[in-house]
Amino acid sequence: MSLAELPAMDRAQAVCADASLGEWRPLNGLQRMMLRWEQFCPLNAAHVLTLSGSVTALSLGEAVRVALGRHFPLPAEVCVAGNRMRCGIRMGQVPEVELTVTSVLRQPESAISSVLDRELNRYFPSGLHWPFRFHAICESEDRWHFVVIYRHAFMDSRGVSALCRSVLRVLRGDELTEPAPGFAPDLSAIVPAFADSAAAWHSLVSVAREVFHGLGSWRASQRLSGQDRCVTGVDHESLSVACVLQSARSLGVTVQDLLLAAMHDSLSAMSLVTGWRQRIGLYTPVDLRQETVPPVPEASGQVLGGYTLRLPRSRGASFADLVQRVSSESREIKRTGNYRLYERHLSFMTAVWDRLSQRANRLAGPFLAPVAALASNVNLNQFFEAELHSGLLLDYSRYTGTGIMTSMMVGLTTCGTSCRISTTHHSTLFSESEIRELRRRVCRRLLGEFQRL
Numbered sequence: 001m002s003l004a005e006l007p008a009m010d011r012a013q014a015v016c017a018d019a020s021l022g023e024w025r026p027l028n029g030l031q032r033m034m035l036r037w038e039q040f041c042p043l044n045a046a047h048v049l050t051l052s053g054s055v056t057a058l059s060l061g062e063a064v065r066v067a068l069g070r071h072f073p074l075p076a077e078v079c080v081a082g083n084r085m086r087c088g089i090r091m092g093q094v095p096e097v098e099l100t101v102t103s104v105l106r107q108p109e110s111a112i113s114s115v116l117d118r119e120l121n122r123y124f125p126s127g128l129h130w131p132f133r134f135h136a137i138c139e140s141e142d143r144w145h146f147v148v149i150y151r152h153a154f155m156d157s158r159g160v161s162a163l164c165r166s167v168l169r170v171l172r173g174d175e176l177t178e179p180a181p182g183f184a185p186d187l188s189a190i191v192p193a194f195a196d197s198a199a200a201w202h203s204l205v206s207v208a209r210e211v212f213h214g215l216g217s218w219r220a221s222q223r224l225s226g227q228d229r230c231v232t233g234v235d236h237e238s239l240s241v242a243c244v245l246q247s248a249r250s251l252g253v254t255v256q257d258l259l260l261a262a263m264h265d266s267l268s269a270m271s272l273v274t275g276w277r278q279r280i281g282l283y284t285p286v287d288l289r290q291e292t293v294p295p296v297p298e299a300s301g302q303v304l305g306g307y308t309l310r311l312p313r314s315r316g317a318s319f320a321d322l323v324q325r326v327s328s329e330s331r332e333i334k335r336t337g338n339y340r341l342y343e344r345h346l347s348f349m350t351a352v353w354d355r356l357s358q359r360a361n362r363l364a365g366p367f368l369a370p371v372a373a374l375a376s377n378v379n380l381n382q383f384f385e386a387e388l389h390s391g392l393l394l395d396y397s398r399y400t401g402t403g404i405m406t407s408m409m410v411g412l413t414t415c416g417t418s419c420r421i422s423t424t425h426h427s428t429l430f431s432e433s434e435i436r437e438l439r440r441r442v443c444r445r446l447l448g449e450f451q452r453l
Contacts, residue, residue: 024084029346036155037403048147050395057101057209103138119149120230162298168398184301190292193340203344213310219370220429228428238418247448250416257327264444279310281371366436379414
């Protein structure tokens with residue numbers, strides 16, 4: 001089924017009033033590197049929503065069409081050489097958005113996993129295109145699984161969640177009366193710290209520090225045969241939000257700090273961490289919208305910063321001590337605002353990347369500033385409060401392709417009274433049994449098992 005089979009709508013009427021929508025906009029550093037990583041493997045991401053109630057293929061397709069008309073009214077394109085992107089343009093015939101509807105009699109998890117493992121390893125087309133693909137999996141008359149695949153360079157997790165929220169609101173019969181979020185402006189235009197005259201010097205120091213610590217950081221090496229693919233996994237037993245919060249509060253830290261410490265602890269326990277590279281780099285995103293003037297809504301386009309913790313592999317130290325070290329370092333990074341420099345750091349790395357051959361980038365790129373894992377923690381309870389209260393939204397999970405620089409990704413997603421751990425990893429770097437054990441250990445740490453495991 002495609003959107004072409006649904007009632008037609010003049011998309012020109014849906015284009016945001018913002019005149020800059022169709023203009024070229026500079027890419028930020030993270031977007032630049034994402035597009036360069038795509039030279040070697042797709043860098044897509046996915047959100048999976050479990051829905052309940054009166055949902056049909058026709059109503060879901062109509063909701064997708066209306067929501068897209070508000071958030072991403074026309075296809076987009078990117079110019080890698082010029083480090084620019086734009087959306088909301090019309091050039092000839094507009095390509096169709098992919099919406100695939102399937103039904104399963106049992107084990108919807110297998111059908112979802114099959115979709116994710118296929119779509120995260122499938123490139124989006126170049127040139128003018130829709131950076132989304134949609135799947136609707138019907139489990140029963142009142143249970144659907146809605147899968148959104150997106151090209152990560154065009155959207156961050158918050159922007160996709162906003163698109164999903166609009167889809168759910170249309171399904172509930174609500175009018176989309178809020179102003180269209182439009183396309184996120186350039187970070188340098190909305191984050192004052194990027195215009196700081198001292199930022200260039202700070203960037204140089206930040207890059208030097210990152211490279212120095214990166215040289216002593218561990219990254220999983222290829223050791224398994226077969227084609228390298230992104231493989232997803234999810235812990236089917238959800239975690240109690242109340243228990244996770246209690247675990248964090250008992251140590252006086254945030255859930256984010258607890259997740260990062262649990263990841264560091266789980267990777268330290270792996271026998272793979274050998275040799276002289278004993279630091280374990282963990283990257284985590286930061287939403288820069290809180291710093292923008294005026295505030296930027298959940299817009300299309302990437303508006304994320306981030307930072308990397310590179311603590312030495314823990315050997316015999318208590319988990320509680322590790323959590324405190326993670327919390328202390330995270331607080332210092334946020335206090336000083338050093339995470340704002342990450343975008344500039346990646347812009348510098350992009351310039352280096354473009355001056356090397358493709359072979360050099362493939363071989364040396366992952367080891368210039370190696371990151372063992374990406375850790376992402378998102379609480380959607382306030383964002384989807386109405387949808388959760390109505391019973392339409394039952395569950396939510398997120399998956400991110402890792403590119404060549406990061407070995408794996410772990411996502412903690414809170415939805416309702418429970419939260420869920422999901423992973424994405426390279427098939428040639430980790431076995432599925434190793435990742436299952438990592439998820440198990442992370443879950444036990446999050447639930448308060450702080451003694452030696």
